[in-house]
Amino acid sequence: MKAIIFDLDGTLIDSAPDIHAASAVVLKAEGLPPLPFEQVRGFIGNGVGVLISRVIAASGVEETPELHARMSRRFYDIYESAVNLTELYPGVPALLERLQKRGFRLGVCTNKPIEATRAVLGHFDLLGRFDMLVGGECLPVKKPDPAPLQHTVRSLGATNILYVGDSEVDAETARAAGLDFALFTPGYRKAPVESLPHVLAFDHYDQLGRYIDKRFGVVEPT
Ligand SMILES: O=C(O)COP(=O)(O)O
Numbered sequence: 001m002k003a004i005i006f007d008l009d010g011t012l013i014d015s016a017p018d019i020h021a022a023s024a025v026v027l028k029a030e031g032l033p034p035l036p037f038e039q040v041r042g043f044i045g046n047g048v049g050v051l052i053s054r055v056i057a058a059s060g061v062e063e064t065p066e067l068h069a070r071m072s073r074r075f076y077d078i079y080e081s082a083v084n085l086t087e088l089y090p091g092v093p094a095l096l097e098r099l100q101k102r103g104f105r106l107g108v109c110t111n112k113p114i115e116a117t118r119a120v121l122g123h124f125d126l127l128g129r130f131d132m133l134v135g136g137e138c139l140p141v142k143k144p145d146p147a148p149l150q151h152t153v154r155s156l157g158a159t160n161i162l163y164v165g166d167s168e169v170d171a172e173t174a175r176a177a178g179l180d181f182a183l184f185t186p187g188y189r190k191a192p193v194e195s196l197p198h199v200l201a202f203d204h205y206d207q208l209g210r211y212i213d214k215r216f217g218v219v220e221p222t
Pocket residue numbers: 007008009010043044045046047048051109110111112113136
């Protein structure tokens with residue numbers, strides 16, 4: 001069974017504007033000013049808990065368990081409907097449709113909370129494209145631990161797999177799970193492309209489509 005598994009933030013969707021806006025609301029509730037967009041974008045990739053810790057540290061205040069819990073709670077509340085500033089990267093819906101028609105199993109393995117994952121995929125009418133969604137809180141550990149990706153693979157019943165992501169977290173997750181990794185370069189990566197193990201680096205989904213056709217062969221619709 002052939003499967004393509006995707007990361008979400010910075011890979012299928014450019015969600016940084018919504019995440020930045022949510023961080024500003026949460027900071028305001030604490031009487032703190034917003035952080036610059038580029039800075040918050042660089043905090044995305046390890047899930048909400050780490051993002052909130054990075055926001056607290058960058059704001060120059062001391063992190064206490066109470067502060068972290070309060071800000072996380074507020075952030076989760078906003079996150080579930082934070083879709084209006086988010087955009088799909090060009091070519092994503094067409095590629096997903098083509099892959100599904102050609103019989104690929106499709107999954108998402110993200111550190112984004114599962115409710116926010118469902119909300120944003122529903123917003124773009126893409127929920128029906130995926131056979132399995134694994135979000136940040138679905139397992140006790142998050143990426144770069146390989147367990148969420150391995151869980152996605154098992155649920156899809158897949159043996160021939162490509163994982164597609166945008167960051168050092170995804171590259172490390174794929175390496176630890178022993179899976180091939182395709183790197184979407186316009187995402188939220190901070191490390192240089194050359195430093196991340198990958199079978200493909202691409203900046204448009206047409207390129208990924210061509211790579212998949214070559215690597216898996218063209219699978220006719222069933
Ligand atoms: O929520 C995050 O921090 C990142 O989510 P991602 O795993 O889809 O990049």
